[in-house]
Amino acid sequence: MVRALPDISLRQLEYLVAVAEAPTWSVAADRVGVSPSALSQGLGELERRIGVTLFEPDGRRRVLRPAARPVLDHARQVVSLTHDLVDWSDRLRAARSGRVRLGMVDVAAVEHFPHVLRRFRSDRPDVELTLSVAPSADLLDGLRDGSLDLIVCVDPPRWPGGIEVDALLDEPIVVVAPAGTTVGNPSRWGPWVVFPGDSHTRIQIMQHLAELGAPLDVAAESHQADVLRQMVELGLGWTVLPDSAVTADLARGPVLFDRRLVLARRAGSVHDPAADALADALRSA
Numbered sequence: 001m002v003r004a005l006p007d008i009s010l011r012q013l014e015y016l017v018a019v020a021e022a023p024t025w026s027v028a029a030d031r032v033g034v035s036p037s038a039l040s041q042g043l044g045e046l047e048r049r050i051g052v053t054l055f056e057p058d059g060r061r062r063v064l065r066p067a068a069r070p071v072l073d074h075a076r077q078v079v080s081l082t083h084d085l086v087d088w089s090d091r092l093r094a095a096r097s098g099r100v101r102l103g104m105v106d107v108a109a110v111e112h113f114p115h116v117l118r119r120f121r122s123d124r125p126d127v128e129l130t131l132s133v134a135p136s137a138d139l140l141d142g143l144r145d146g147s148l149d150l151i152v153c154v155d156p157p158r159w160p161g162g163i164e165v166d167a168l169l170d171e172p173i174v175v176v177a178p179a180g181t182t183v184g185n186p187s188r189w190g191p192w193v194v195f196p197g198d199s200h201t202r203i204q205i206m207q208h209l210a211e212l213g214a215p216l217d218v219a220a221e222s223h224q225a226d227v228l229r230q231m232v233e234l235g236l237g238w239t240v241l242p243d244s245a246v247t248a249d250l251a252r253g254p255v256l257f258d259r260r261l262v263l264a265r266r267a268g269s270v271h272d273p274a275a276d277a278l279a280d281a282l283r284s285a
Contacts, residue, residue, distance in 0.1 A: 010082055012046040013075035015039050016054070020064055020072050097126040098274035103139040103151040104131065107225050108261055111244040112169065113152065116285045120278055127274045135199060135223045143264060149275045152282065155260040156200050164267045166283055170260050172243040173201070175253030178235050183253035186214040193220040193231040193239045201259060205240045208256040 014032055019039070022028035029039040047054050054071060055062040064072065104113070109131065121129060132142065136153035143151050144160065152168065159165060177183050186209070195202040206216060219237040222228050225245040232239050232250060242259075246252055263282050265271070 006049040006051075008046065008049055010078065012042050012049075013078050015042045016046060016072060016075045017079050019043065025062070097124075098272040099128040099130075099149075100272060100275045100278050101130050101147065101149045102132070102278065103142055103148040103153070104133055105136055105139070105153050105261070106133050106223070107171075107242050107245055108152040109133050110226070111242065112171075112261070113282060113285060116278075116281050120281055124274065124277070129274075129278075135196075137198065137200075140264070143266060146266075149265065149272065150279055150282075151264050152261055153264065154200055155262045159264075162267050164265050166263045166279075168261045168263050168282060168285075170258045172255045173205070173240055173257050173259055174243045174246060174255050175238065176229070176232055176241050176246050177238045177251040177253060178232055179249050179251060181238075181251040183251055186212040189214040189238055189253075191215070191217040191219040191237045193222070193228050193237040194218060195228070196221045196223060199223070204257055204259065209240075 011032075015028070015034075018028040018032045019025060022031060025039060026036050029036040032039065034042070043054065050071065052068065052071065054065060054068040056065045057063075102117075109117075117129070117131065120127070132139070132148065134142075136156065139148065139151040139153045140156075140160075140163075142148035143163070155165070155167070175183060175189065177189075183189075189209070192209075194205055209216060220231055222231070225241050228239045228241060229245060229247065229250070231237060240256055243252075243255070263279060265275075265279065
């Protein structure tokens with residue numbers, strides 16, 4: 001038969017530790033914020049509940065019996081672990097610890113928000129922050145299956161249900177040609193190195209190029225803006241990129257359209273306070 005555990009309170013264990021460490025019961029009572037009589041009553045109740053005499057007289061004082069050492073050791077461990085728990089809870093509520101799994105399209109991670117991520121990591125070193133850089137469709141899949149907590153992606157034509165979305169910024173998408181190229185008649189633009197065909201941005205690019213009468217010959221594809229830019233630098237073709245990703249040595253053409261980057265997360269889920277803090281920082285930036 002399993003013996004029922006005594007109903008010992010954390011406060012009683014805290015009293016025991018205070019008495020063991022303070023020079024007098026009066027000082028111990030002051031340290032735990034009670035009167036000496038309340039301290040004595042609490043320790044008397046602790047003795048009653050565990051069925052062991054903890055104190056013995058020493059002149060006009062009561063001192064801890066040597067045989068009570070295991071009880072004191074246990075009390076110290078429980079009080080210490082509880083303080084650790086409270087400290088962890090305070091840090092968690094203040095977004096000083098926790099875990100955030102963030103997903104971003106490459107231009108968001110490299111061009112628009114690296115300063116936000118650096119500051120967040122510096123201000124909250126105990127937060128476990130992981131970053132996944134991927135196309136918008138992959139990020140949305142990760143958000144929906146629970147492997148990501150927050151994503152920054154391109155605003156698609158339609159959002160599935162159960163997703164909260166906040167607009168972050170609108171960025172110009174511009175035509176980019178190799179250095180020294182004269183960007184003139186659209187009928188002479190290309191060939192193109194662009195985002196893959198399943199990309200929402202690619203679909204918009206092709207629509208706008210077609211409206212301008214530009215040839216739609218595609219020479220190469222990549223999800224990464226840096227790779228596309230390097231292909232243009234090598235003379236492999238023209239591209240269309242966010243204006244922030246275009247370097248000064250390339251020929252910048254006209255703005256085709258503006259695309260919106262958004263912050264998305266699952267609606268109705270329990271949010272880690274650290275994730276809330278990072279979401280606020282991204283919105284503020």
